[in-house]
Amino acid sequence: LWLKRFLAHKKWNVDKAFDCFLEMEAWRTEVGADTILQEVPDGQLNDVLPLDTAGFYPFSFDKRGRQICWMSVGYVPWWRSLFERTDEALRSQLWQGEWLDAQVAQRAKASGEWRERAVILVDLSHLDFAYFQGLSGSSRARKRGALHTTAQYYPGIVDKAYILHAPGFANRAWSILKYFLSEKLMEKAQLVSSDSEMADMLEELGAKNV
Numbered sequence: 001l002w003l004k005r006f007l008a009h010k011k012w013n014v015d016k017a018f019d020c021f022l023e024m025e026a027w028r029t030e031v032g033a034d035t036i037l038q039e040v041p042d043g044q045l046n047d048v049l050p051l052d053t054a055g056f057y058p059f060s061f062d063k064r065g066r067q068i069c070w071m072s073v074g075y076v077p078w079w080r081s082l083f084e085r086t087d088e089a090l091r092s093q094l095w096q097g098e099w100l101d102a103q104v105a106q107r108a109k110a111s112g113e114w115r116e117r118a119v120i121l122v123d124l125s126h127l128d129f130a131y132f133q134g135l136s137g138s139s140r141a142r143k144r145g146a147l148h149t150t151a152q153y154y155p156g157i158v159d160k161a162y163i164l165h166a167p168g169f170a171n172r173a174w175s176i177l178k179y180f181l182s183e184k185l186m187e188k189a190q191l192v193s194s195d196s197e198m199a200d201m202l203e204e205l206g207a208k209n210v
Contacts, residue, residue, distance in 0.1 A: 005116075005156030024153045031090075037098050048084055048092040051076050056096070058103055059121070063206035065111065066159055067104060067118040074126035078134040097154050117159040119205065120185070125165035151185075161189040162201050 003021065010016040028034060043049060059070045081089070101116075108114045192198055202210060 009155035020155070027153050031094055033094060033098055036091075036095050037102060040095060043095065043099075045091060045095050046088045048088045049095060051080065052092045052096055058100060060209045061107070062119060062204070062209050065107075065113060065115040067100075067107070067115070068205065068209060069100075069118055069120050070123060071120050072123045072126055074124065074128065074131045078131045093151075101154075116157055118157055120158055120161040121210070122161055122163045122189070123165055124163060124167060127167055129167070158185050158188060161185050163189055163191045166191060166193060 003017070006017040006021045006024075007014070010020055032039070043053070055073075055075045056069060056071045059068045062068055100118075104114075104116050190197075190201075192201055
């Protein structure tokens with residue numbers, strides 16, 4: 001299943017998938033991915049992690065056993081990346097990625113079924129126009145924000161994303177989301193903007209799980 005994620009990520013090109021996998025293994029060795037949870041089991045890693053975990057956290061599991069994660073865009077100021085050290089931001093992302101993987105493994109051990117693909121609920125209720133203007137007008141913030149991600153080393157773990165509580169300027173806000181969501185995730189994203197779309201989402205996930 002681990003290797004299948006890389007094959008799907010590289011559109012079933014074996015050579016590209018193998019290169020991607022080797023790159024990931026080298027990266028894990030370089031950054032200490034296999035030991036970070038043992039080194040920092042309580043999450044007291046740095047000043048960045050509390051903001052990251054407040055804006056992205058596991059919420060529940062859907063009726064198919066997929067993990068549901070809640071992601072809040074705009075919960076922290078748009079300029080946060082300008083004042084964060086890139087190495088601390090990446091360490092925070094690493095800890096979070098490994099912690100989420102550990103939750104999946106725990107669930108699999110308890111249920112006897114491996115379900116590593118997740119559903120992301122992207123909440124835009126905090127995304128106001130001032131946030132949109134600030135991030136749109138600062139190429140430095142956008143560039144630094146794009147650097148603060150380890151998503152390329154965890155391919156294929158998201159099954160679907162639902163965009164919720166979109167503001168009135170949703171069409172323009174959509175262009176901002178690419179700085180928070182990977183290209184692959186954007187391809188799987190669905191904007192929930194009507195009662196019928198909300199009902200379909202609740203039917204898919206199970207209303208009691210959302």
